[in-house]
Amino acid sequence: MIAPTRLARTAWLAAALLATSGASAQYDPARVQVEPPAVAARFAAPAERYDTPAFDAAQADFTGHAQMMARLQAIADRPDVRLRQVGTSGQGRALPMVLLAHRGRWQPDKPTLMLVTHQHGNEPAPGEAILVLLERWSAPEHAALLRRVNVVAVPRANPDGAALFARGNAQGADVNRDHLLLRTPEARAMAQLAARYRPQVVLDMHEFTAGDRWVKKLGAWAKYDVLLQAATTGNLDPGIAAAGLDEMLPAIRRAVEAEGLSASWYHTTTAAPTSPVAMGGVQPDTWRNIGGLRNAVSILHETRGAGIGKQHLARRVQSHVVAAEALLREVAERGPALVALAHRADRAVAAQACHGELVVAGQQTPERRELTLIDAQTGADKAVDVDWRSALRIQVTRQRARPCGYWLAPGSEQAVQTLRALGVRVQPMAHPRWLQAERYQFTDVQAGQRQDGRGAIQDQGGIVQVQVALQPARVRVPAGGWYVSLAQPLAGLVTAALEPDSQNSYVAARLIELPREGTDDRLLRVMQRP
Numbered sequence: 001m002i003a004p005t006r007l008a009r010t011a012w013l014a015a016a017l018l019a020t021s022g023a024s025a026q027y028d029p030a031r032v033q034v035e036p037p038a039v040a041a042r043f044a045a046p047a048e049r050y051d052t053p054a055f056d057a058a059q060a061d062f063t064g065h066a067q068m069m070a071r072l073q074a075i076a077d078r079p080d081v082r083l084r085q086v087g088t089s090g091q092g093r094a095l096p097m098v099l100l101a102h103r104g105r106w107q108p109d110k111p112t113l114m115l116v117t118h119q120h121g122n123e124p125a126p127g128e129a130i131l132v133l134l135e136r137w138s139a140p141e142h143a144a145l146l147r148r149v150n151v152v153a154v155p156r157a158n159p160d161g162a163a164l165f166a167r168g169n170a171q172g173a174d175v176n177r178d179h180l181l182l183r184t185p186e187a188r189a190m191a192q193l194a195a196r197y198r199p200q201v202v203l204d205m206h207e208f209t210a211g212d213r214w215v216k217k218l219g220a221w222a223k224y225d226v227l228l229q230a231a232t233t234g235n236l237d238p239g240i241a242a243a244g245l246d247e248m249l250p251a252i253r254r255a256v257e258a259e260g261l262s263a264s265w266y267h268t269t270t271a272a273p274t275s276p277v278a279m280g281g282v283q284p285d286t287w288r289n290i291g292g293l294r295n296a297v298s299i300l301h302e303t304r305g306a307g308i309g310k311q312h313l314a315r316r317v318q319s320h321v322v323a324a325e326a327l328l329r330e331v332a333e334r335g336p337a338l339v340a341l342a343h344r345a346d347r348a349v350a351a352q353a354c355h356g357e358l359v360v361a362g363q364q365t366p367e368r369r370e371l372t373l374i375d376a377q378t379g380a381d382k383a384v385d386v387d388w389r390s391a392l393r394i395q396v397t398r399q400r401a402r403p404c405g406y407w408l409a410p411g412s413e414q415a416v417q418t419l420r421a422l423g424v425r426v427q428p429m430a431h432p433r434w435l436q437a438e439r440y441q442f443t444d445v446q447a448g449q450r451q452d453g454r455g456a457i458q459d460q461g462g463i464v465q466v467q468v469a470l471q472p473a474r475v476r477v478p479a480g481g482w483y484v485s486l487a488q489p490l491a492g493l494v495t496a497a498l499e500p501d502s503q504n505s506y507v508a509a510r511l512i513e514l515p516r517e518g519t520d521d522r523l524l525r526v527m528q529r530p
């Protein structure tokens with residue numbers, strides 16, 4: 001559970017200072033890629049001024065951990081603000097969360113917007129923008145809005161990565177590929193918050209590479225200020241998916257374009273000449289896709305800023321501020337309808353248990369697409385025909401009948417604890433019993449690596465890639481196992497975790513050991529309600 005104590009100011013500051021005393025930030029302005037003047041001229045500074053520590057001319061670095069904590073403390077006494085610590089990073093830094101709600105009390109009948117910032121430590125603009133947003137939204141002018149909506153913010157989801165100015169956390173793990181497996185303390189803290197507050201809308205704030213790989217590969221710089229994508233993964237509730245694609249994304253896009261900022265679909269690539277340009281992935285591992293499987297309208301918002309230091313920082317911060325404010329207005333306006341939408345999705349997902357087919361694995365659809373970049377020499381638009389991987393149409397590569405649930409053998413504590421940390425209901429089975437089940441026969445087992453649209457994921461260790469055949473059986477299971485029903489709102493997380501033959505499964509990650517020949521079943525598909 002989340003530690004519900006409101007930390008005393010002195011203890012909080014002491015912890016923050018202690019955590020930062022051992023490590024100095026590793027942002028190096030000398031390693032920044034400087035834009036050619038013709039490219040830089042395309043991105044005028046906004047009229048708006050921001051005052052976070054990164055904008056202090058005397059400070060080379062972005063806002064440090066202790067500076068962020070001090071900023072959060074400075075608003076913590078406002079009437080609608082609650083500041084809490086929800087976890088501790090690998091290097092011992094506090095993981096703070098801020099709740100903004102009427103009189104600081106979460107209102108369950110009002111929609112909740114959850115903002116997650118700085119999962120990748122080398123993407124700094126969101127970490128500055130969230131301080132601007134929290135300061136603004138907790139001011140008296142926003143008190144009326146906070147009667148209609150709750151805000152849960154994680155202002156620095158990966159504080160060690162931010163201090164190291166690195167994408168991964170202190171162990172090198174990509175926090176944003178860890179939202180099903182929960183191997184990092186950072187992802188576990190976010191899962192606790194999502195399970196506690198059940199947000200109807202989640203926003204994940206990042207930055208994408210402006211030059212580097214685009215320059216190496218196509219001789220051009222990224223053009224758009226803002227790239228956007230909603231959840232795109234198998235087994236999403238169609239109503240939730242549509243609310244993201246047809247309502248929330250257009251609302252953000254209209255708001256940023258009204259400020260003279262440009263927007264497009266999220267896309268990325270590698271420097272390898274033959275690699276495609278891929279939209280955000282379709283695997284159930286990112287905060288965006290896991291958010292969708294939590295039946296939240298889930299949005300990824302990225303600004304053009306990775307690799308270019310503080311160039312255009314005000315414009316990047318403005319992009320995040322405008323997008324988040326547009327989303328907040330949208331959530332407040334929809335109000336109870338949004339709460340009803342999520343409840344309906346919860347019921348619809350749970351009602352699918354024992355029925356229909358589920359997606360085990362899918363991939364992006366190859367397309368050709370004209371991508372507009374900025375010519376490095378002239379600064380003019382440069383259209384390039386690219387091999388594009390669309391996440392808007394998912395090609396299902398494996399699907400099978402949806403069971404009623406799964407049985408996990410005694411000894412599966414690690415998997416059970418992880419499912420429960422996600423908010424999944426897991427029932428202990430105290431007595432031996434007969435189950436109408438399907439057994440997995442593992443027909444092929446190989447070592448592998450998780451992939452996303454660009455290639456192998458920066459990851460700790462590999463995975464076990466398995467192929468399975470299903471065998472119907474009436475099985476007498478021993479006492480001491482667990483039943484994980486699909487008749488629950490988070491069934492999409494359950495199937496992502498427990499169907500073994502996908503790259504994010506708990507078998508692939510060895511949270512569930514493969515059965516050895518001659519040993520008992522470890523994992524069964526349960527085909528009739530026990």
Ligand SMILES: [Zn+2]
Nearest residue numbers: 120123206207
């Ligand atoms: Zn990122």
